[in-house]
Amino acid sequence: MKEYRVYWIKEEFARHYYYKSDILYRFIQEFHDKQSRPDLVSQFHFITESFPKDSIRSQLVRQPMNTLKKKSIDNHFEIGNSHNYISLHIAEKQIKFRCETLQDAESLLFPTLRRLHTYLFIVDSDYENFGWISPVKLSSGYNNGQVLYS
Secondary structure: OEEEOOOOOOOOHHHHOOOOOHHHHHHHHHHHOOOHHHHHHHHHHHOOOOOOOHHHHHHHOOOOOOEEEHHHHHOOEEOOOOOEEEEEEEEOEEEEEEEOOOOHHHHOOOHHHHHHHHEEEEEEEEOOOOOEEOOOOOOOOOOOOOOOOO
């Protein structure tokens, strides 16, 4: 099973780093490697939001086709359906989960997370695979006062 981590990035930073996700990935990796550095810890907490653990857990269980496979122990539980399952742990600033394929997470976990927030960054713990769970939402209007003439 592969292990992944999900981070809720604040909107202002997500918009700035959406197309520079390699920089965000390197920062998160450095934060995990060097948690003794107070500057990295402070920056990490500044750019990330906390996950509402109870809300996520209840929404995951209420999602159609999901069933709770194991009881929650210290915010660790398993959800699944007749075909697949994922094991997850919801911490304050990250969600760690294990699954056979990302398709399992796409069907069991990501729909609930997308309803929560659109700027969620996912990192594969073993490889340099990373990215956003959802595409960036563009504003419907162009309102910075500039007009293009042809």
